[in-house]
Amino acid sequence: MPELPEVETTVLDLNRFVGLYIRSIKLNRNNLRYPIPKNITIITKKSKIQSINRIGKYIIINLNNLFSLIIHLGMSGRIKSYEFKDLNYREKHDHVEIFLTKDKKITFNDPRRFGIFDIIKTEKIPNSKYFNKLGLDPFDKKFSKDYLHKKMCKSSASIKSLLLNQKIISGIGNIYACEILFDCKISPLKTGKNISNKQYLLLFKSIKKILKLAIKNKGSSLKDYKSIDGILGNYQNNFLVYNKKSIKMKRNNKIAKIIKINQGNRSTYYCPTIQK
DNA sequence: CCATTAACCTGACAGC
DNA sequence: TGCTGTCAGGTTAATG
Numbered sequence: 581m582p583e584l585p586e587v588e589t590t591v592l593d594l595n596r597f598v599g600l601y602i603r604s605i606k607l608n609r610n611n612l613r614y615p616i617p618k619n620i621t622i623i624t625k626k627s628k629i630q631s632i633n634r635i636g637k638y639i640i641i642n643l644n645n646l647f648s649l650i651i652h653l654g655m656s657g658r659i660k661s662y663e664f665k666d667l668n669y670r671e672k673h674d675h676v677e678i679f680l681t682k683d684k685k686i687t688f689n690d691p692r693r694f695g696i697f698d699i700i701k702t703e704k705i706p707n708s709k710y711f712n713k714l715g716l717d718p719f720d721k722k723f724s725k726d727y728l729h730k731k732m733c734k735s736s737a738s739i740k741s742l743l744l745n746q747k748i749i750s751g752i753g754n755i756y757a758c759e760i761l762f763d764c765k766i767s768p769l770k771t772g773k774n775i776s777n778k779q780y781l782l783l784f785k786s787i788k789k790i791l792k793l794a795i796k797n798k799g800s801s802l803k804d805y806k807s808i809d810g811i812l813g814n815y816q817n818n819f820l821v822y823n824k825k826s827i828k829m830k831r832n833n834k835i836a837k838i839i840k841i842n843q844g845n846r847s848t849y850y851c852p853t854i855q856k
Numbered sequence: 857c858c859a860t861t862a863a864c865c866t867g868a869c870a871g872c
Numbered sequence: 873t874g875c876t877g878t879c880a881g882g883t884t885a886a887t888g
Contacts (some may be wrong), residue, residue, distance in 0.1 A: 582881055582882090583881050583882090585881095613864075613865095613882090613883080613884095637881095652882085652883090654865095654881095654882055655865085655866095655881065655883095656866075656867085656880050656881090656882095657882095687861080689861045691865080691866050692867085692880090692882095693864080694864070694865070695881060735858090736857075737857085737858060737859085740859095744882090746883080753882070754881060754882085756881085802880080802881070803868070803881095805881065843859095844859070844861095845860075846882095847880090
């Protein structure tokens with residue numbers, strides 16, 4: 581489900597809990613995509629939430645005891661806030677419950693269980709299995725047109741799969757890859773080495789533009805994704821190609837077809853008339 | 857190096 | 873009301 585904008589929206593919402601202490605963590609199952617470390621309950625007890633940030637699609641909750649919780653939402657994961665509810669109340673698929681001071685509770689809910697819930701030493705984050713091969717986040721200061729060019733220009737893979745490759749850029753998923761490529765009018769079938777220098781600049785700009793706009797709209801809600809308070813994102817109303825059949829061209833008001841193809845077992849939506 | 861396939865899961869939806 | 877098949881914001885391992 582969630583791509584960078586949805587994860588970012590989650591992190592922004594979670595920031596209200598910075599400064600609170602973890603009273604206890606309750607595990608309602610011992611694994612998601614990976615096993616959840618058993619000692620997570622002991623390590624986190626009475627620790628303070630110092631800061632919360634995001635790298636790619638990962639949420640990082642830094643505690644004041646030199647450890648950090650690492651969370652990935654997978655396809656259907658969501659962090660839910662139970663601020664004004666009975667602390668004993670939980671819903672189906674609330675696999676992890678985090679009880680906080682001030683009688684707050686947040687849970688990790690994930691029907692399909694492709695998500696990750698882990699804890700590692702904060703200083704070991706960059707060298708951990710989650711981050712040691714991860715490409716730059718699009719909002720990292722080092723992320724540039726030249727970085728994109730360097731990583732992609734020799735590749736014979738399609739630009740769509742390059743955008744989805746988290747080892748190159750971290751955070752873009754299937755929806756935003758389609759929307760970004762439409763925005764810069766590049767065909768998803770084009771290979772990295774067949775894209776011009778000028779197009780790399782356009783691609784770079786579209787990545788930032790589309791992701792920023794989506795964050796501004798609090799992400800996209802198709803079925804699973806909602807904010808931690810259950811509020812829907814809005815960006816799905818701005819999709820131009822994803823899940824669409826056609827688009828009205830600005831140039832001449834004519835209708836252009838949008839087609840759905842398969843690339844690496846994922847659906848790609850694009851407009852062959854506009855994207856070259 | 858790259859594409860393809862399958863695998864990990866549940867739930868929603870279409871069609872019969 | 874079923875049942876069946878398909879599809880889904882992700883990632884990874886195996887195979888050719």
